[in-house]
Amino acid sequence: MNIEPKNLGIIGIGNMGEAIIKGLIEFAKLNPSNLHVSDIDPSKLNAVRDHYQVQIHSNNAELLKNVEIIIIAVKPQQIKALLKEISNNLSHIELIISIAAGIETNYIEKLIEREIPVIRVMPNICATVNAAVSALSKGKYMTAQAFKIAKVIFESIGPVVEVNEELMDVVTGLSGSGPAYIFLAIEALSDAGVLLGLPRDVSTILATQTTLGAAKMVLETGEHPATLKNKVTSPGGTTIRGLHVLEQLNFRAALIDAVKAATERSKELRTS
Known part of the structure; x- marks a missing residue:
């Protein structure tokens, strides 16, 4: 049409x-x-x-x-x-x-x-x-x-x-505001690479393509994100060590709370 x-x-x-x-x-x-x-x-x-x-x-x-x-x-x-x-x-x-x-x-x-x-x-x-x-x-x-x-x-x-x-309003908090959360995550990953010695341009490409590739895997395989995460997580390996730190720092809860806060702000805009 x-x-x-x-x-x-x-x-x-x-x-x-x-x-x-x-x-x-x-x-x-x-x-x-x-x-x-x-x-x-x-x-x-x-x-x-x-x-x-x-x-x-x-x-x-x-x-x-x-x-x-x-x-x-x-x-x-x-x-x-x-x-x-x-x-x-x-x-x-x-x-x-x-x-x-x-x-x-x-x-x-x-x-x-x-x-x-x-x-x-x-x-x-x-x-x-x-x-x-x-x-x-x-x-x-x-x-x-x-x-x-x-x-x-x-x-x-x-x-x-x-x-x-x-x-x-939930959509607004999740996908409407969501690109900013992802940009922040990419920036943080890139900063980590720079902190540990990578050139900025290389670090940003690695962080960005990793984010894009992970999203593409979720979309194209149809598998649950947790299933895909587990495929990368070897016993006693590097990935589980990094995931452990993210769980300690409430990474999952921080994202949930960010979506919740943006959702509430969307509701507030009706009366502001």
Whole structure:
């Protein structure tokens, strides 16, 4: 399924908004003439126009005249003001997609006061390299056709899963924030190599490729991570010694608590 000749608008060009633009044009092969973007920062608009040849608009009302589908990619704290601003310009809109952390579909539906299909999506920054994973949850007025369109859009940047909306805050804490946890782990592994004498570039390649390879093994073998871990862990060997230290330092609990804290913050964003 292809979303053309639908016209798609993206409101907000942060890191995630630009990652989606890149995915749609470079991987989904969306014609840039069908992609419209708006932002309060003229320099961002000019940059994405020059790089991707998309259509840019300095105000949201102008963008809305040209599209049938919109992706809201502003910060959660800006959602209320944005929806009030655009609510009178949505009569022809066929689908609203929100990637704002913590914002529920019923909140959007209530503010726009229209029975338009709304879907909440949590992608992640790995969309930049076509390796995101996006979770989708349907709003009250979602149709089969609108859901298919949303899937096509986000499959352009990686795999998609559907979850019940009450679990979307958990998704935010796990896969939405997750790349940062992994970046930190890679940085720490690289630092360890440097501390012990490896050149920085070599250490970073080793840490990064090890992380990538381990993830690929989980995905491609279908085996439980614990099973794969045990395959690397020889009796009395180096790996079990390292794992023992990680367990002593509550590495597992630290990751669990990080996801829990980020999940709680996602919930807080609804009231901040």
